[in-house]
Amino acid sequence: MIDFSLSDEQKELQRLAHEFALKEIRPNAESHDREGKFPLDIAKKAFEVGLMNLSIPETYNGAGFGVLNEVLIAEELAWGCSGVSTAIGVNHLACAPLIIAASEEQKKKYLGMLTREVGFASYAVTEPQSGSDVSSLQTTAKLVGNEYIINGSKQWITGASVAKWFYVLAKTDSSKGHKGISAFIVDANLPGIKIGKKEDMMGQRASTTHSITFEEVKIPKANLLGQEGDGFKIAMKAFDKTRPGIAASAIGVARAGMEHAIEFAKSRVSFGIPIAMHQGINFLIADMACEIEAARLLAWQAAWATDNGIRNTKLAAYAKRFAGDVAMKITTDAVQILGGYGYSNEYPVAKLMRDAKIFQIYEGTSQIQRLIIAKEIFLR
Ligand SMILES: Cc1cc2nc3c(=O)[nH]c(=O)nc-3n(C[C@H](O)[C@H](O)[C@H](O)COP(=O)(O)OP(=O)(O)OC[C@H]3O[C@@H](n4cnc5c(N)ncnc54)[C@H](O)[C@@H]3O)c2cc1C
Incomplete structure (x- = not known):
């Protein structure tokens, strides 16, 4: 049986993260981007409401979430601003190897260091x-x-x-x-x-x-x-846990780009009609909606697999590769839909396009994801 519905708890997490993104992240996104300022103030608030250290087990005072819950939260926070969400989510990647391989003593000391106060x-x-x-x-x-x-x-x-x-x-x-x-x-x-x-x-x-x-x-x-000699193996295993969240963050950025494009297309008039009525524009938006949905399904599937003890190396690479490339394409098309306004830093889509590029680079480039997928196909 396949069930795509979220539990009430998961919906509540999504709502909490969305509200946080709307109230605390979005209003500050432009200034943090312009000044390149580290969002310590936002991190402190995220820490207080339980939106940091999501994967750290409860024993060490983390949220103890599985990867699927992290994915739901990551999409919403990155929808607010992926620069801020990357800054306040940095512990996620650093902690993954410890959660996988650290001794009890190491976990107590080093995971505990991050949950006692914001760190x-x-x-x-x-x-x-x-x-x-x-x-x-x-x-x-x-x-x-x-x-x-x-x-x-x-x-x-x-x-x-x-x-x-x-x-x-x-x-x-x-x-x-x-x-x-x-x-x-x-x-x-x-x-x-x-x-x-x-x-x-x-x-x-x-x-x-x-x-x-x-x-x-x-x-x-x-x-x-x-x-x-265990280092390489531990580092790669950590990516299986973290790449679904990176994919979800890319989806958050893509979704923000699509929403701005839709709003603009409804009100901008050319040749006597809103540009949303031109097929050349509404087909771009139809593709965006479809690709976001496909990327989300891949991210959820990769997260669900690892949460259920199923090896997800290939699924995580599918999700990271597809969502990273989709975020780049959608934010580029969003700039196109806004025309000259899209190219201006006065409007948010130019920033989204700049932000999206890194999803094709960090935690393994899009080429490296293809390499992993090909290896899984031919060598396993
Ligand atoms: C903003 C930012 C934050 C980062 N944060 C971290 C971090 O916290 N911790 C950390 O350890 N690293 C971090 N990185 C590093 C990031 O993970 C690397 O940049 C990335 O893995 C690519 O490595 P590279 O830059 O050396 O490029 P290279 O490995 O030199 O690759 C250059 C190009 O060649 C391609 N390429 C390489 N090998 C192959 C191949 N076999 N087949 C086809 N194409 C190939 C790549 O896809 C890429 O397009 C960060 C990078 C950035 C930009």
């Missing part, structure tokens, strides 16, 4: 010379006595300047390829850690992105996650 953590994997090809990363971790010594640098790390800790991948054995990569929890205030300047990004400008340099950074041996 952030970052997922620090990408490097200046290695993005899609994670196994080519160069950061090293050397065991000396009871400590690992970390050297290397990370690039494009969301939330690095506000994080209390980082999830870091580093090589413990460079002769073993991806099996020589290990995962660590690194406190952000340790000597030898330098955070680079805030990067000047084209979209999602409320979110803060930085490089991180590790120079002879000493961390306790106890901060290794799982066993040596």
